[in-house]
Amino acid sequence: MCQLYTTNYPLLITHILNEAKMYFELLSKLERREPFSKEYLYEQELFWNNIMKEHAEFIRGLLDPSETKLMMTADEFAEKYEMILKKYAKNPYDLQRISLKETINFRDFKIAGEEEILNCNIKSIIIPLLSDHVVREANHFIRLLKNLS
Numbered sequence: 686m687c688q689l690y691t692t693n694y695p696l697l698i699t700h701i702l703n704e705a706k707m708y709f710e711l712l713s714k715l716e717r718r719e720p721f722s723k724e725y726l727y728e729q730e731l732f733w734n735n736i737m738k739e740h741a742e743f744i745r746g747l748l749d750p751s752e753t754k755l756m757m758t759a760d761e762f763a764e765k766y767e768m769i770l771k772k773y774a775k776n777p778y779d780l781q782r783i784s785l786k787e788t789i790n791f792r793d794f795k796i797a798g799e800e801e802i803l804n805c806n807i808k809s810i811i812i813p814l815l816s817d818h819v820v821r822e823a824n825h826f827i828r829l830l831k832n833l834s
């Protein structure tokens with residue numbers, strides 16, 4: 686900590702690292718031709734819900750302070766994912782349905798945000814590539830949730 690200066694949030698570095706670790710684990714499982722257990726799929730759901738929560742927090746923190754309405758919306762998404770993680774961490778009942786509904790809403794918010802950033806209608810320090818990244822990960826999570834049902 687504090688040995689290297691970066692304009693990225695430390696949580697963003699951890700976030701990317703966690704994604705890389707998860708992807709490495711997934712590829713290793715595939716290489717070993719290991720079937721995905723129910724527990725593993727449940728862990729994946731929790732993992733991606735947490736990733737979505739962090740995306741909402743990054744979006745909130747990278748918006749211009751004058752974008753109060755969008756900041757509030759991003760905060761609401763972060764709170765919803767926080768609630769999902771708290772409520773379903775011990776009881777997976779209904780997790781999939783709630784996660785899918787919330788992530789479709791969040792993905793649509795991200796798409797609208799990406800378009801408005803590209804059209805210079807949103808003030809922020811969000812680079813377009815990051816806004817595209819968060820859309821693609823939401824789409825990945827939605828695909829995962831749909832395949833589970």
Ligand SMILES: [Fe+2]
Pocket residue numbers: 700704736818819822
């Ligand atoms: Fe991400």
